[in-house]
Amino acid sequence: MTGKVPPMPMDIKAIEKCIPHRYPFLLVDRVLELVPDERILAVKNVSVSDPFLAGHFPGNPVVPGVLLIEGIAQAAGILGHLYVDGGLSQCLLTEVTNARFRRPVVPGDVVTYDVRVTKRRAPFFWFEATCLVDGQPVVEVKLSAFIK
Numbered sequence: 001m002t003g004k005v006p007p008m009p010m011d012i013k014a015i016e017k018c019i020p021h022r023y024p025f026l027l028v029d030r031v032l033e034l035v036p037d038e039r040i041l042a043v044k045n046v047s048v049s050d051p052f053l054a055g056h057f058p059g060n061p062v063v064p065g066v067l068l069i070e071g072i073a074q075a076a077g078i079l080g081h082l083y084v085d086g087g088l089s090q091c092l093l094t095e096v097t098n099a100r101f102r103r104p105v106v107p108g109d110v111v112t113y114d115v116r117v118t119k120r121r122a123p124f125f126w127f128e129a130t131c132l133v134d135g136q137p138v139v140e141v142k143l144s145a146f147i148k
Helices: 012-016 065-081
Strands: 030-035 039-045 091-101 110-121 124-133 136-147
Touching (some): 065 110, 065 124, 065 136
Antiparallel strands (some): 039 110, 091 136, 110 124
């Protein structure tokens, strides 16, 4: 681990220092726990005013599964930021496997991203992740990323 762990919980300003994403594509609102090189626990509050819900689906808003995966990848990027000397310069998703979607995520839900490093061979990282709502899994996935 090369970076300094910021105080917990991390707010949006601290998150924006770690990854380049900004509204409306920033999908992590707060980091609750972070163990460098091991795990991150972060949250996204889903609001009916989130722009992607306007068309997915009118009258029955559901968070697109691909955006849940993206939120996981952003949380992984925050974790990776602490590993790279001088901070993250590039984080690219390289593989998504074994994605299982257990139930829809809707406005009012608070999504918790629980992302764990399973293997690291810099600049490549492998992760296993679970998205939870009210303590129940809504997405389980494995992914890898190029982080430098």
